[in-house]
Amino acid sequence: MKYPLRNIHNQQFEDFRVKGCVCAPFTLLKDDGYVLCTRLHKSEVTKHGYTLIRQQSGSTIKRKSHSMIQLWASIKSICAFQSEINFDGFEEYAKYLVSQKFTYLFVNGTLAEGLSLTLEERKQTAEAWVKVAKGRFGIILHIGTNNYKDSQELARHAEKIGVDAIACFAPSFYKPDSLDTLVEYISKVASAAPNTPFFYYCINFFTGVYLNDAKFLELAESKIPNLVGLKHSSRELPNAHRCMMVNPKKFQVMIGSDVQLLTSLSLGIEVPVIASFLGQLFDNMKTAFDKVDMKTASKYQCQAQEINTIRSEFGAGINVAKAMFNIVSGLDAGPVRLPLTDLMNGTLEEGLSMTQEERKQTAETWVKVAKGRHAEKIRVDAISCFAPSFYKPDSVATSLSLGIEVPVIASFMGQLFDNMKTAFDKVDMKTASKYQFQVQELNTIRSDIGAAIPGTGINVAKAIFNIVSGLNAGPVRLPLSNLSQELKEQLKEKLDATGIFK
Template sequence: MKLNGLIAATYTPLDPHGDLNLSAIGPMVEDLLRNGITGLYVCGSTGEGMSLTSEERRKVAEAYVEATAGRVPVIVQVGHNSVHEARQLASHAQAVGADVISATCPSYFKVSSVAALVDCMAELASGAPDLPFYYYHIPALTGSTIEMADFLQRGGDQIPNLVGLKYTDTKLFEFQHCMELEGGRFDVVWGCDEMLLGALATGARAGIGSTYNIAAPLYLQIMAAFEAGDFAQARKGQSLSIEMIRTIGRYPFHPAMKAILEMQGFHVGGCRLPQGRLSPSQSDSLRSELSAIGMDFGHAASLSLNP
């Protein structure tokens, strides 16, 4: 299979006590689909998968699958420090109707060899043998810096349902090499929002990102301009994305993103510790700073290039 377009790394809504607020998922899904999102990536870094209990992760996966109702692919991230637990999460994702599974590697005990990474991913992916599996490469959080081409070559022989990567790093040369490996055998999806244009120029067909939740129109404009050969307009759009992300990055990133979703009217709460949530004064400052670069906080927060 091949993923295409903008895939939102979804947020997990919490109530004021920090418990799941599953009732917010339906409206969030409808807004994402209305804004042109072509897939959902559930319980990843953005969705605080590693801060949720396994039972909570199952409930969130079920809620997103149900709300999406087959309209776009739902990718469930099942990575866990316990590979056995990850395998059970993969089995659950398949049972409830997810379209794809993905997983980070264990990160407490570091995975230091290609063979160990393949063994870990083979075990967990076997829990959902009927679903395509994408390894989630995010070395900044897992500490695993194994060459992805080496993993794909060995993993492709030993993991029957391995189809590609979610590549969340900045090494465009490695990204391109992985895409071209074995005649383009693997589907490699870009995961760094502020470098989407560079990835498109390298051959990316899809991106998975956090800020697609709040600025999908901007990223669709970047993609359309690139496809039309209007590289000046595409660069202008990417520059605006960078400015937006730099603004959000002056605050704790995911709590700030959740604050923006609250400004949209979605009851997502804050983040689980250790991330926490923004103070009211921080939220006010963030809103002012984003308004200054053109973000609209009407029915749905959005940022786009002027016509």
């Protein structure tokens, strides 16, 4: 699946749309034949003050010392102990990405360890990918740093070498404390490349910036002329859905989560930014989805989830993703760059070949060993396991696409869900999506009103019920607080404006 690359400069930015599937490749770094190891081995050697393990015949403790350059969709870096970028490997990597059906590359992003590269390395990497990509991929170049001056420098360079689009996330050390500040910061960055389409990159669990992305788009629309959308890598899918509702003719939302591919498709988000080895899997899923073969599409989503589950069991980090790439692709992307550390070779390979029972036993062993040392990580893993069993109202359509057919929802949403389910059963995804958007619209109103009054939002939900049903469920009980008359009137205005309950 190839798409002709267009020179979009000097065209209306509204015309710019990414098509197909975007790869987030690793940065290729040279490997000097050693890897930092967390345990001693009888053939240990000391170098540069670290305990290092050489490759042993019959037992692969580390990667081979020669560099078989390869990578990933989120352009990962093939690292060396000296962490020099291996530009010789880009052409071979590009061939692999073509075989995985990718149409765009998201260069120097999170999987590429972009923030561990110097500005000069990032420029060189961008130039190398632009050269290799000609006629094969579009290039979206990530230029985010922790200060807007450096990002402006990267933006100017990006426009000079002719990338298709640029992207930038919020700074993660000194964080913007309000939406206005974030818009001002991103505006300064985007203005350095005024003729290049610009995506805001939301990845809040990395940056620590938890602001309303939909409102960011609303505020930024008039202040950032080249803003064309956002890459949504945060874990809250409803946020991505809210962003889709902000001027969909102008703004495009791309999803950056491997476990949300099918649910994103069901919401109309058609372009993912994913790891290098998942391109063919997504292409198969999208083909089935377009044929309305939901059973087959769900099969591929389950495969993506299984891959993500294995990754989570080994820490879920970029180091694990890179190790997985090396195993499944047959290539060698090299190690990660400090401060990230590599897995011991053999660890992940053994895990991939374990039975479920063996993996359970291994997990139980690690729980015993990890007491007091990794308790927080263990708790997080347990929570991530339980979270999917509690479905919020705005996840109804996405749940249907995964075969979860029974929602527990607010009183006033029964008819809406019935309409959605009827359309879904008829494979009328356009109509089903319309009702999902109505659910999202209600949730947005609930969030907006809820921001003005302390509480869990149950108070707002009850007020919505009183308005739309014509009944009176009365107030909420302390410690919850009730809406003021002014807020109730605002709520009624917003609900009437939707036309959902007419």
